[in-house]
Amino acid sequence: MGQLEQYQGPATIEKVAALARRRAFVFPSSDIYGGLGSSYDYGHYGVLLKQNVKQEWQRAMVQEREDVVLLDSAIILHPQVWVASGHVGGFSDPLVDCRTCKLRFRADKLEDAHCGRKPSKHPGETPDCDLTDARQFNLMFETSIGPVRDDASLAYLRPETAQGIFVNFKNVTSSMRVKPPFGIAQIGKSFRNEITPGNFLFRMREFEQMEMEFFVPPADADAWYREWIELRRRWYLDLGLRESHLRVRAHEATELSHYSSGTSDLEYLFPIGWSELEGIANRGDFDLTQHAQHSGAKLEWIGHEERYVPHVIEPAAGADRAALAFLVDAYDEDVAAGESRTVLRLHPRLAPVKAAVLPLVGKDSGLVEKARPLYEDLRRVMPAEYDDSASIGKRYRRQDEIGTPWALTIDHQTLDDGTITIRDRDSLAQERISLEGARSLLLDRLHAPWAPRA
Numbered sequence: 001m002g003q004l005e006q007y008q009g010p011a012t013i014e015k016v017a018a019l020a021r022r023r024a025f026v027f028p029s030s031d032i033y034g035g036l037g038s039s040y041d042y043g044h045y046g047v048l049l050k051q052n053v054k055q056e057w058q059r060a061m062v063q064e065r066e067d068v069v070l071l072d073s074a075i076i077l078h079p080q081v082w083v084a085s086g087h088v089g090g091f092s093d094p095l096v097d098c099r100t101c102k103l104r105f106r107a108d109k110l111e112d113a114h115c116g117r118k119p120s121k122h123p124g125e126t127p128d129c130d131l132t133d134a135r136q137f138n139l140m141f142e143t144s145i146g147p148v149r150d151d152a153s154l155a156y157l158r159p160e161t162a163q164g165i166f167v168n169f170k171n172v173t174s175s176m177r178v179k180p181p182f183g184i185a186q187i188g189k190s191f192r193n194e195i196t197p198g199n200f201l202f203r204m205r206e207f208e209q210m211e212m213e214f215f216v217p218p219a220d221a222d223a224w225y226r227e228w229i230e231l232r233r234r235w236y237l238d239l240g241l242r243e244s245h246l247r248v249r250a251h252e253a254t255e256l257s258h259y260s261s262g263t264s265d266l267e268y269l270f271p272i273g274w275s276e277l278e279g280i281a282n283r284g285d286f287d288l289t290q291h292a293q294h295s296g297a298k299l300e301w302i303g304h305e306e307r308y309v310p311h312v313i314e315p316a317a318g319a320d321r322a323a324l325a326f327l328v329d330a331y332d333e334d335v336a337a338g339e340s341r342t343v344l345r346l347h348p349r350l351a352p353v354k355a356a357v358l359p360l361v362g363k364d365s366g367l368v369e370k371a372r373p374l375y376e377d378l379r380r381v382m383p384a385e386y387d388d389s390a391s392i393g394k395r396y397r398r399q400d401e402i403g404t405p406w407a408l409t410i411d412h413q414t415l416d417d418g419t420i421t422i423r424d425r426d427s428l429a430q431e432r433i434s435l436e437g438a439r440s441l442l443l444d445r446l447h448a449p450w451a452p453r454a
């Protein structure tokens with residue numbers, strides 16, 4: 001399928017953020033105090049969506065494989081971890097200040113920034129602009145441990161989950177039945193004092209990562225690097241992202257991080273243009289070697305007849321950024337039953353609610369008597385909702401906006417022949433199915449392959 005040059009579609013970041021707020025996916029953080037830049041709180045449906053993203057990642061990376069184990073390391077690690085990893089010395093962006101407008105900009109991104117006095121110009125482009133020389137600004141958030149705040153108590157909030165994995169290499173290899181090639185996977189919060197945050201969930205200062213470090217014999221590193229690029233690409237496609245909106249971009253030598261001998265980004269075509277969704281890096285033996293040198297621990301693989309420092313392939317994804325991509329990709333506007341609607345065409349496994357049970361007339365006790373037990377039965381095996389308020393059209397549209405794939409309607413025919421209608425969110429097709437078989441039919445559909453969209 002051909003790739004697009006530019007985003008074409010009904011979604012904008014603003015529309016998706018407005019829907020997310022209106023329908024309890026995502027709220028601006030500390031809203032009643034005017035918000036806190038680039039921090040967001042997840043509401044009910046957003047929690048469910050992000051949980052589904054993380055569960056699907058864990059299913060693919062751990063549950064459906066036999067060579068990857070889990071870890072949940074601390075957020076605040078020994079400060080030496082960040083010296084060894086290179087973050088204290090090198091995890092920084094170059095900044096310039098403007099002495100005139102007092103704003104601060106990324107020196108390497110001036111073309112994306114707006115002058116404080118003349119927003120139609122970039123910083124440095126007007127005669128009034130007075131920019132300082134660039135200086136490095138470290139992106140790690142600092143904190144201190146214990147009651148005294150001094151150099152000895154300095155600690156950092158982790159800027160990536162990866163280092164917690166490297167420093168546990170010895171613990172995992174000595175306690176689990178693992179042998180290269182094997183991986184350690186971790187999901188958790190990371191923190192970066194980003195200079196140019198923005199675009200809703202795309203770049204935040206507090207976000208969740210889903211990272212896996214895959215330890216391999218050095219000679220196999222390149223083959224595994226390629227394998228993981230394709231496996232991760234397939235993961236997004238299997239969960240419904242449109243192929244024409246997903247591409248792999250290999251980093252130029254000048255872009256590579258200090259630890260990487262090869263990195264490819266999976267990029268998604270957001271309304272803001274092609275942007276990184278996930279990075280897959282060949283980190284070589286950089287991290288294990290660094291931590292071995294700084295800690296004095298031997299971090300190597302010792303087999304019966306072999307001994308080596310494994311090389312590492314790292315697929316590093318963001319749970320929030322993936323959730324944003326799935327929301328943008330799913331966002332659509334069309335006409336249903338003569339009325340315009342907004343619909344989230346989410347993959348059923350990602351949808352926060354799988355089924356809505358709706359008695360056609362909410363006040364009809366005969367219908368309610370059939371509908372409530374169906375709902376109570378369904379919610380034991382999947383997130384389901386019961387709604388008997390408002391007109392049926394309004395109730396459908398509410399469910400469309402949160403991406404519920406199936407609406408089950410109990411009507412008067414149900415009382416006669418034991419059938420209900422199932423309405424498909426995307427095709428709007430309605431079919432009659434037996435009330436008794438509804439639960440197993442939905443479970444089958446939930447796990448059926450997803451038809452790719454154009």
Ligand code: GAP
Nearest residue numbers: 160162202203204207277278279316317318321
């Ligand atoms: N351990 C390697 C690493 O952290 P990264 O490319 O800096 O690599 C991996 O981050 C992923 O984490 C990114 O592809 C993105 O999905 C997510 N991510 C990074 N910074 C983010 C931010 N400020 N806000 C939201 N997600 C972010």
